Structure formats: C-alpha cells, structure tokens
Amino acid sequence: MIRYILKRFGQSLVTVLLVTIIIFLIIRLIGDPTHLMLPPEATEADRQVLRHQMGLDKPLIVQYGIYLLDLFRGNLGMSYRFALPALDVVLHALGPTLLLTVTALAFGILIGVPLGVISAVRRDGVVDQIATVFGVLGQAAPPFLFSLLFIRLFSIELSWFPTSGYGSISNLILPAIALGWYSAAGIMRLTRSSMSEVMDSEYVKLARIKGVPERTIIRKHALRNALLPMITFTSLQFGILMGGAVSVEFIFAWPGVGRLILESISNLDYAVVQAAVTVGALIFTLVNLGVDILYAYIDPRIRYA
Template sequence: MPAYLARRLGSALFTVWLMSVLIFVLVRMVGDPAYLLMPPEATEADRQLFREQLGLADPVPLQYARFLAGMLRGDMGNSFHFGAPALSMALSRLASSLLLVGISLALALIIGLSLGVVSAVRRGTWIDRLASIFAVLGQAAPPFFVALLLIRLFSVQWGWLPTGGHGSWRHLILPVCALAWYSAAGIARLTRANMLTVLEADYIRMARIKGLPAHVVIGTHALRNAALPIVAFTASQFGVLIGGAVAIETVFSWPGFGSLMVEAISTLDFTVVQAAVIVSVLLFVSINLAVDVLYALVDPRIRYRQ
C-alpha cells in the first residue's frame, strides 16, 4: 500500500503540473485583457504599459516560470479585475460551492441508496415502478431545467422559498434539490442493478436459509458486496455536481466557485481562472486518491500491488 500511494501521489502531482501548463497557455489564447480592462479611448502605448505592469509583456515561458514558482509558494497572483489575491478568492468561493455540492451529494446518496435497495427487494411492485420513473426523469432532465421548474413552482407560484441568494438554510433548498435529483437517479439505478445481482448469489441464499433477519441479509451481506461500484459512481458524481453547480449557481445567484469562474472568464481575469482550475484539479485528484483507498476498506478482497 505505501508504494501504491507513492505512485498515486506522483501521478497526481504530474496531473496538477500538466493542467497548470494547459490552463496557463489556453487562457492566453482567449484574448488580451488590456483591451477589456482599459477604457476604449486608451492608446496602444497605454495598453502596452498596462501589459508590462501585469507582467503580460514578458515571454510566455518566463511568465509560466514565474507563475509556477508562485504556485509552489501558494501565491497565484492578484486578480486583474478585483485586485485581490486570486487563490484567496478561489478558496473563499470554493467553500460556498462545497457546501452546496456536499449537501446535494449527501441527499442524493441517501435517496439513491434507499430507492435502489427498496426497488431491488420489492422488484416488480409499484414501489419499483415509481423508483424507475424517478430515476428516468432525474437523468433525463438537466439540472438547470429542474431549477427553473422549482423556481416557477415553489418561489413564483406558491411563494414558499426565495428565488435565489445566499444567507439562510431556505436559500439552499431549491439549488440542493435541483442538483441532487440527477445524481440520486443514477445512484438509484446502479444500486438496484447491483443489488439484484447480489441477491441472486449463493451466499445470500445460504444466509436466508440460516434464518438471518432480513435487515442483516440486505444491509450487511448484500449491500456491502454491491457497494464497490456505488462508491466509485458516487465519487464521480462529485465532479459532475461541481460542473452542474456552474449553471445552478447562476440560476440561483449563489456566490460559489462556478459563478466565480464565469465572472473571471468573461473579464479575461487570467490569474483567477488559473487559480480556480488548479484548486479544482487538486480537489479532484485528492478525492480520487481517497476513493482508491476506500475501495480496500469497503472490499477486503482488493489488495494493491507493492
């Protein structure tokens, strides 16, 4: 296991470095912030002076070396648009997004596991059919479309919840539901499929013959052996929800990571885009590494080559 972790850490560091190169080059292909941030009456000499002040007039390799050295120190420069440290802005907005995504994923896992297990145990009943309808609708409807429907019903028509903003638990309900439905549908379908396979296994029949209680057979034996692909899928949904949060945060005016990325891209704020992408990559590779370790805890049959 230590050797495996060392290889994975090396791979993660290489991924972060490669993404830093890609995002550094790509943002400079989008446009010149001097034309966007300077007033229209500015001359070309004024724009050149502006580029020199920001360090954008230097050769790209020198700019990247400076950026990489700062990144290793935890300094990714200041925002062109706001003047604040780019890394601090990304981390502060990330906290809001993680709150939204974390609650959404937890809700999706609770609903998806419950529906998947119940529909597998009650296969062919009305509960199974309702769970299938829930799963199909959840994966067919984009989260932003669900968000608009929820706003129409619960905010505009009935007036029960705010249309957007940030400040209390009531502002979380609609965006969490809009995000969670898609992932809950996927988790429910995967749980049902894996549970149906496991419930036909010989050791489950043996456990039932022994007279073990149903909750022990289902919860301890069946669900644990069906959990490995569910763990992998749930971990992948974290990235899906982060991506879906961009649209949801825009619809609900939620001050999160996605809305910061939209603002930074629209203003060609290179430093903020770079900081946001690097933070995202670090988050994703950390989650993937944690999931790999969790595999061994969920399924003792897995052993990593030393």
Template sequence: MALFILRRLGQAAVAIFGVMTLVFFIQRLTGDPTYLLVPETATQTDIEAMRASLGLDTPLVVQYWTFLTDVAHFDFGRSYVQRIPVTDIIAARVPYTLQLAAGALLVSFGLGVPLGVTMALWRDRRWTQILTGFVFASQSMPTFWSGILFIMVFAVWLGWLPPSGAGGLANLVLPSLALGLLSMATFARVTRTAVLDELSKDYVRSARARGVATGRLFRRHLMRNAAIPVISVAALEISQLLAGAVIVETVFAWPGLGLLTVQSIVARDFLVVQGIVLIGAFVTIALNFLADVLYTVVDPRIRLGAS
C-alpha cells in the same frame, strides 16, 4: 497498502502537473490580456509598461516557471477587473459553494442509495415501480429546467421558499434539490444494479438456503460488496456537482464559485476563471485519489494486490 497509496500519489501529482501545464498554455492561446486592461487611448509605451507589470515581456519558459511556482503557493495572480488577489476573491465564494455541494450531496447520496437498495430488495412491489419511474424522470430533467420548475412551484405559486439569493437554510433548499436530483438518480440506479448483482451470486443463495434473513444478509455481506461501484460513482458525481453548480448558482443567484465563473467570463477576468478551473481540477484529482484509497479499505483483494 503503502506502496499502493504512494503509486496513486505519484499518479495524482502527474495529473496535477498536466492540468497546470494545459491551463497555462490555453490561457496564453487566448491572446494578450494587456489590451483588456489599458484604456483605448493608451499609447504603445503604456501598453508595454502594462505588459511588463504582468510579466508578459519575459520569455515563455520564464513565464511558465513563474506560473508553476506561484500556483504551488496558491498564488493565482491579481484580478484584471477587481485588482485584488484572485485567491481572496475565490476564498470569499468557497463557503457558499461548499454549502450548496453539501446540501446537494445530502440529497443525492442520502436519497439515492436508500432508493437503490429499496428498488433492488423489493423489486417486484408495485410501489417500487413507482419509485423507479421517479428515478428515471429525475435523471431525464436538465438541471436548469428543474431549477426553474422548483422556483415556479415552490417560490412563485406556493410561496414556501425564497426564489434566489443566499441567506438562511430556506435559501439552500431549492438549489440543493435542483443540483442533487440528477446525481440522486445516478446513485439510485448504480446502487440498484450493484445490489441486484450481489443477490444473484452463490453465497447469497447459500445463505438464504440456511435461513439467513434478508436484512441480516444485507448488513453483513451485501452492503460491503455492493459499495465498490457506489464509491466509483461517488467520486465522479461529486465532481459533477461542482460542475453543475455553475448552472444552478446562476439560476438561483447563489453567490458561489459557479456564479463567479459566469461573471468572470462575461467580464473577461481570465485569471479568476483560471484559478477556479485549477481548484476544480485539484478537487477532482483529490476525490479520485480518495476513492482509490477507499477501494483498499472496502475490498481486501485490492489491498493484497497492491502490497
């Protein structure tokens, strides 16, 4: 178990190092940011002075080492536009994105898993077929389209909820639904497939032949065995929620990292974009590491194989 975790930690460290290296060189390939920061009337001396203040007059190897050490201390530099530390800018937006991610995860996981179990255990019922159609329809709707649809129906026509902006809990409902609906359909389909796969196995038929009730069988055996593919999807879907937040936050004017990304790209504030990309990569790698650890808890075979 300990060896398995150490091995996964090493792989995560290599992945983080690779992401940092890739981001550094891609940022350098976008060109010299000095010309974005100086006025059009700047002389060559002014340009060289600005380049020196950014540390761009040093060899590339030195810049790379400085970048790695700064990121290791969560120092992403200073914003080209706002002239304040990028860390402060991101930190001010993180709570909003966490609120939205939590709401979307509640929608996706809290609705998707029960729907998947229902569609598997009572698959021959007519109302289950209606649920299946709802799941397929939810997976067919792009996030931006469902967001605009929710605004038109619940904010403009019915006037039940605010259409945009951050504030109370009411402001969080529509963006959470728009962001979580697509992942909800994925959770439902994966859960349904996993439960159906377990229902077809010999130990289930044997238990039913002994008169074990379906509910007890599900709680004691099916739920644990069917959880492994759901855990795999969960790590990917949470990452997708963070990526989809860019669209949803823009549609609903939600002041999180997604909207900050769009605003920074428009303003050519590349260091802010770079910081958001790095944080997103770190979160994705951490989620995959956590999923690997959960595998060893849910499935003893992985734990034994890692020892």
C-alpha cells in the same frame, strides 16, 4: 499499504500537473485582458507596458514556469477586477459552492441509496416503478431546468422558498435539490443494478438456505459487496456537481465559484479563472485520492493488485 498510498499520491501529482498545463493554455486562448483593463483611449504602447508588467510578453514556456513556481508558493496572481489576490477571491466563493455541492450530494445519497436497495429487493413493485420514473427524469433533465421549474412552482406559485439569495437554509433547499436530483437518479440506478447482481449471487442463496434473516443478508452481505461501484460513482459525482453548479448558482444568484468563473471569463480576469479551476482540480484530485485509500480499507485485495 504505505506503498499503495504513495503510488496513488504520485499519480495524483501527475494528474494535477497535466491539469495545470491544460488550464494555462486554455486561459491564454480566451483573449488579451489589457483591452479591458485599460480605457478605450489607451495607446498600443500603453498596452505593451501593461503586458510587460503582467508578464504576458514572455514566451509561453516561461509564463508557465512562473505560474508553477507561484502555484507552489500559494501565489496565484492578482485579480485586476477586485484588486485582491486571486486565491483569496476564489476561497471566498469556494465556501458557498462546497456547501451547495456537499448538500446536493448528501441529498443524492440519502434518496438514491434507499430507493436503489428497495427497488432491487422488491423488483417490479410499486417502489421500483416510482424509482424508475424518478431515475429517468433525473438523468434526462439538466439541473438548470429543475431550477427554473422549482422557482416557478415553489417560489412564485406557492411562495414556500425565496427565488434567490444566500445565507439561510431556505435559500439552500431548492438549489441543492435541483442540483442533486441528477446524482440521486444515477446513484439509485447504480445501487439497484449492483444490489440486483449481488442478490442473485450464490453466497446470498446459501445464506438464505442457512436461515440467515433477510435484513442481515441485505445489510451485511449484499449492500457491503455492492458498495465499491457506488463509492466510485459517488466520488465522480462530486466533481460533476461542482461543474454543474455553474448554471444553478447563476439562476439562484448563489455567490459561488461557478458564477465567479463565468463573470471572470467575461472580464478576461486571467488570474481568477486560473485560480478557480486549479483549486477545483486540486479538490477533485484529493477526493479521488481519498476514495482510492478508502478502497484499500474496504477491500484489502486492491492494495495487492
């Protein structure tokens, strides 16, 4: 088991290293931040001095080496726009984003799994037909469309929820549902597919012949064996939701990382963009590492594969 965990941890480190290279190169292609940091009347000599102070006049390989060393030290640079360490700026916005993402994912699991199980057990029934419509809508429409529709219906027409803001449960409900509907639809469809396959398997038929109650078959035999693909999909949804939160945060004026990244790109704030994407990549990698370890506990055959 320890060997399996160390192997997955090494693969995660390689993934993070590749991500840092991609982040570093893409950020350098955005543009020169000195044009925004200095006033219009600044001379080219002034820009060269600032570039030297920021280390932008060094070769890319040297800049990347400095970036890696600073990353290991927990120093991701200073934000020129906020005049604060970039990591502090990102961590301040990370809390709202994680709250929104986790709530949206919880909504997806709580709605998607029961709907998928019922649809698989009672195929072609009323619930199955409703779940099919729910899944098609959720997978076809992007989160920002649901956000606009929800604001129009529940905030403007019915006045049930605020149109934007942060700080209370009422502010969280609409953006979480708008963001989580996509995951709920995907989880529902995958659960239905996995459960249908397991329910038609030979060992489930044998359990029925032996007289095992249907609820026990569904809970102990079918659902447990259909769990692995659902865990994989759910872990991927966490990263997808963090990325999809950008548009939802912008529409609902949610003070999260997605909104921060958009504003930082517009202002060419290198340090904040690098820090935000790096922290996001680290979180996503750690989540997937945790899922790999969870696999080994659920199905011991995986660790010996």
